[in-house]
Amino acid sequence: MTDTKRPTRAKGTVKQSTESAELLREFYEQMVLIREFELRAGEMYARAKIGGYCHLNLGEEATVVGLTAALRPTDYLYTTYRDHGYALARGMDPGAVMAELFGKETGVVGGRGGSMHMFDLAKRMMGGYGIVGGQIPPATGAAFAIQYRSKAGKDSEAVMCMLGDGTTNIGAFHESLNLAGLWNLPIVYVIMNNRLGMGTSVEHASAEPDLYKRGSAYRIEGVRVNGDDPIEVRDAALAALETARVKRRPSIVEAMSYRLKGHSVVDPARYRSKEDVELAQENDPVPAFRAKMLKQKVLDEKAVDAIHAKVDAIVDKAVEFADSSPDPSVSELFERIYATPVPNMPHSYPGDPVVVLS
Amino acid sequence: MTEMTYRQALNETLRAELKRDDNVYLIGEEIGVFEGSYKITAGLLKEFGPRRVVDTPIAEEGFTGVAIGSAMLGLRPVIEIMTINFSLIAIDQIVNHAAKMRAMFGGEVSVPIVIRTPGGGGQQLAATHSQNLEVWYAHIPGLKVVAPSNPADAKALLTAAIRDDDPVLFLENLGLYNLKGDVPEGEHVGEIGRAAVVRQGTDLTVISYSRGVVTSLEVAEQFASRGVSIEVVDLRSLRPLDRETFCASVRKTSRAVIFEDDLLSYGIGAEIAATLGEGVFDWLDAPVRRVAAAEVPLPYAKPLELAAMPDADALTKVINETLAASAFKPGSTGGVTNG
Ligand SMILES: Cc1ncc(C[n+]2csc(CCOP(=O)(O)OP(=O)(O)O)c2C)c(N)n1
Ligand SMILES: [Mg+2]
Numbered sequence: 001m002t003d004t005k006r007p008t009r010a011k012g013t014v015k016q017s018t019e020s021a022e023l024l025r026e027f028y029e030q031m032v033l034i035r036e037f038e039l040r041a042g043e044m045y046a047r048a049k050i051g052g053y054c055h056l057n058l059g060e061e062a063t064v065v066g067l068t069a070a071l072r073p074t075d076y077l078y079t080t081y082r083d084h085g086y087a088l089a090r091g092m093d094p095g096a097v098m099a100e101l102f103g104k105e106t107g108v109v110g111g112r113g114g115s116m117h118m119f120d121l122a123k124r125m126m127g128g129y130g131i132v133g134g135q136i137p138p139a140t141g142a143a144f145a146i147q148y149r150s151k152a153g154k155d156s157e158a159v160m161c162m163l164g165d166g167t168t169n170i171g172a173f174h175e176s177l178n179l180a181g182l183w184n185l186p187i188v189y190v191i192m193n194n195r196l197g198m199g200t201s202v203e204h205a206s207a208e209p210d211l212y213k214r215g216s217a218y219r220i221e222g223v224r225v226n227g228d229d230p231i232e233v234r235d236a237a238l239a240a241l242e243t244a245r246v247k248r249r250p251s252i253v254e255a256m257s258y259r260l261k262g263h264s265v266v267d268p269a270r271y272r273s274k275e276d277v278e279l280a281q282e283n284d285p286v287p288a289f290r291a292k293m294l295k296q297k298v299l300d301e302k303a304v305d306a307i308h309a310k311v312d313a314i315v316d317k318a319v320e321f322a323d324s325s326p327d328p329s330v331s332e333l334f335e336r337i338y339a340t341p342v343p344n345m346p347h348s349y350p351g352d353p354v355v356v357l358s
Numbered sequence: 359m360t361e362m363t364y365r366q367a368l369n370e371t372l373r374a375e376l377k378r379d380d381n382v383y384l385i386g387e388e389i390g391v392f393e394g395s396y397k398i399t400a401g402l403l404k405e406f407g408p409r410r411v412v413d414t415p416i417a418e419e420g421f422t423g424v425a426i427g428s429a430m431l432g433l434r435p436v437i438e439i440m441t442i443n444f445s446l447i448a449i450d451q452i453v454n455h456a457a458k459m460r461a462m463f464g465g466e467v468s469v470p471i472v473i474r475t476p477g478g479g480g481q482q483l484a485a486t487h488s489q490n491l492e493v494w495y496a497h498i499p500g501l502k503v504v505a506p507s508n509p510a511d512a513k514a515l516l517t518a519a520i521r522d523d524d525p526v527l528f529l530e531n532l533g534l535y536n537l538k539g540d541v542p543e544g545e546h547v548g549e550i551g552r553a554a555v556v557r558q559g560t561d562l563t564v565i566s567y568s569r570g571v572v573t574s575l576e577v578a579e580q581f582a583s584r585g586v587s588i589e590v591v592d593l594r595s596l597r598p599l600d601r602e603t604f605c606a607s608v609r610k611t612s613r614a615v616i617f618e619d620d621l622l623s624y625g626i627g628a629e630i631a632a633t634l635g636e637g638v639f640d641w642l643d644a645p646v647r648r649v650a651a652a653e654v655p656l657p658y659a660k661p662l663e664l665a666a667m668p669d670a671d672a673l674t675k676v677i678n679e680t681l682a683a684s685a686f687k688p689g690s691t692g693g694v695t696n697g
Contacts, residue, residue, distance in 0.1 A: 051482035051658075051660060052481060052482035053483055053487070103660055104659070110659075111658060111659035111662070112485075112662070113485075113658055114482065114658030117484060130483075130484065130486045131443070131444070131447075132416045132444075133416070166416050167416060169416050170418075170447070171419055171420065171447070172447075197415075197416060198388050198395075199391050199392030200387075200388065200392070200413060200415070204391075204415075205415040206415065271391050271392055327659060327661045328659045330661055333662055333666060334652075334654060346653035346654070348622065348652060348653070350650060350652055350667065350668035350669070351649045351676045354622065354648070
C-alpha cells in the first residue's frame with residue numbers, strides 16, 4: 001500500500017519495462033484511439049450531432065487502457081457516465097459507440113441511452129450509469145451472482161466497478177463496500193481520482209481525501225497508483241482481480257490522474273486555477289507515454305505516425321458510419337421496455353385517447 | 359416592474375432572502391464555487407460567504423437530512439437538488455421525515471425547508487435525467503409543492519416558500535430558466551395554494567403548470583386567430599391544489615384539456631380530471647382530455663424523445679378533438695347545455 005499524499009507521474013525515473021514491445025504499442029494505440037475519439041466527440045457535440053450530456057475520458061486514457069487490459073473477456077465491467085473510453089477499450093465497435101452518441105438505431109443500445117449509457121452484454125460491458133453511485137450496488141450484485149453460482153479459483157469471473165473521486169461520498173458506495181466486505185464478494189472498486197467532481201476538489205468533498213483508505217472501515221484493502229501510467233494501473237488491477245478470483249475478497253484501487261477538460265463538453269471549467277490546468281496538461285498521459293516509448297525505442301516517429309494515421313481512419317469511419325445511420329423508428333417507442341408482455345401495456349402517444357371501447 | 363429571466367428572478371430572490379434573514383442559508387452540490395449547475399446561485403458565495411452558501415459533497419440523502427435537522431432548530435435552509443431525478447436519493451428524508459415530523463410529533467416542531475429542483479425532459483438527457491417526479495411529492499400530506507411558470511411567480515412563490523414554516527418542494531424546469539418576463543420590484547410575496555387564470559377565454563379551458571403553461575399560452579394564441587377563445591389556468595401550486603379555480607373556469611367554458619409534462623397514468627392530470635368529473639360534471643360539453651407524456655423511460659434519440667413528450671401539436675390536436683366532440687362552432691358560447 002503506497003501512502004503518498006500527492007503521487008505524481010514518476011518523472012525521469014523511466015523504468016525499463018519488461019512488457020513486450022507489441023503490448024506497449026497496443027497500449028499506445030488504444031490511448032490514442034480514446035483521445036482522438038473523445039476529441040472528435042467534442043467536435044460533433046459542437047456541431048449538434050450529439051446532444052444531452054457528454055462526459056469525456058480526456059486525461060484518463062492511461063487508466064482506461066490499463067484497467068481494461070487487466071480484465072478478461074469473462075469479467076464484468078460497470079462504469080460511470082464517463083464511459084466512451086471503456087466501451088472502446090472493451091472492444092466495442094467505434095462506429096457503434098459513435099452512432100450511440102448520434103442517437104442512431106445502429107448505436108450500441110439503439111440510440112436509447114446516449115453518451116452516459118454504453119452497454120454490451122456480449123462484451124460484459126455492463127453499462128455506463130448517469131446517477132452518481134448508481135452503478136455501485138448493481139456491480140456489487142454482479143459479484144454476488146458470481147459468488148452464488150461459482151467456486152473461487154484462478155479461473156473465477158470477477159467484477160470491476162468504476163467510480164469517480166466525488167462518488168466516494170454517496171451512501172450507495174459505503175453500503176456496497178460493507179456488503180462486499182461482509183459477504184466476501186469478488187469485486188474491484190476502482191476510484192478514478194481525477195481530483196474533481198464537477199467543480200469540487202477531493203479535499204473539499206471527502207473527510208478522508210486518501211480515497212484508497214475509504215474501505216478501511218470495512219476491512220477492504222486499498223492501493224493508490226499513478227493513473228497516468230497504464231502499466232502500473234494494469235498491474236494493480238491484475239493483483240486486485242486475482243484477490244477477487246482466488247480469495248473472493250473485494251478491494252479498492254485508486255488511480256490518480258487529472259481531468260484534462262471540463263466536467264462535460266459544455267463546461268468551460270472557469271473555476272479551475274491556471275496552475276491546476278497547467279498541472280493537468282503537464283501530466284497528460286498520452287504525450288507522456290509516447291515520449292517514454294520513443295525513449296525506450298519501443299516506438300519511433302514513423303511508428304507513431306502510423307498509429308495516428310490508423311486511428312484517424314478509424315475515427316473518421318466511425319463518424320461516417322454514425323452520420324449515415326438511420327434514426328430509430330418512432331413506431332418502436334414502446335418496444336424493448338418490458339421483457340414479458342402482458343395485456344394492457346402502455347402504447348399511447350401524447351394526446352391519444354386513453355380508452356376507446358369496442 | 360423589471361424585465362428579467364426566470365433564472366435572474368430566482369437568483370435575486372435568494373439574494374434578497376439571504377439579506378433579510380440570517381437563518382436563511384443555501385445548501386447543495388456545486389452551488390458555490392461552481393455557481394450552480396444551472397447558475398441559479400451565481401455570485402451568492404462571493405457575496406455571502408461559505409457560512410450562508412454551503413457546497414456539499416455528492417450526498418443527497420445526507421445533506422437533505424442535515425438541512426431538515428437544522429430546520430428543526432429554527433434555521434431555514436434552501437436546498438438545491440441538482441435535478442429532481444437525484445431527489446430520489448433524498449426521498450426518505452423528504453417523505454418519511456420532513457413531511458411527517460410536525461404531525462407525528464404533535465405539532466411541536468416544524469420543518470421550514472425549501473427544496474429547489476428542476477424537472478422535465480427535452481434536453482436529450484435520457485431516461486434517468488429527464489423525469490417529472492413532482493407528482494410523487496404532490497401525493498404526500500405534510501409537503502407543499504409549487505411549480506411557477508414565469509419569472510414573476512418564481513419570485514413570489516420562492517419568497518413565500520422560504521418564509522413558509524413547512525417543507526416546500528419548489529419545482530423548476532430547465533426549459534424555463536431563460537424565459538423572460540416582468541417582475542415586480544421590492545417585496546412580492548405570493549400565496550402558496552392558489553392557481554391563476556393566466557388567459558381569459560370562453561370556449562375551452564387548458565389547465566397546466568410549470569413549463570406546460572408556456573406552451574398552453576402559445577397554443578391559445580394560435581386558436582384565438584381562428585376565433586376560438588381559450589382560457590388558460592396555471593395551477594402554480596400542486597399541493598395544496600386549488601380545485602375551485604379550475605372548476606370555476608371549466609364551469610364557464612364547459613370544455614377542459616389538461617396539458618402536463620408528467621406521465622399519463624396516475625399523474626397530476628388524473629387528479630384534475632377526477633376533480634372536474636366530480637365538480638363540474640353537469641357543465642361539461644365534452645369529455646375531459648389529458649395531454650401527457652408517453653409512458654416510457656425517455657429515450658435519448660431526438661426523434662424518440664420528441665415522440666414521447668407532449669408538445670404544442672399534441673395539445674392542438676386534442677383541443678380540436680374536444681371542440682369537435684361538442685360540435686363547437688367559433689363564435690358560439692360555451693356552457694349552454696345543462697346548466
Ligand atoms: C445522485 C446524483 N447527484 C448528482 C449528480 C450530478 N453529477 C453528475 S457527475 C457529478 C460529479 C461526479 O464526480 P466524480 O465522482 O469525481 O466523477 P467524474 O465526473 O470526475 O468522473 C455530479 C455531481 C448525479 N448525476 N447523480
Ligand atoms: Mg472526479
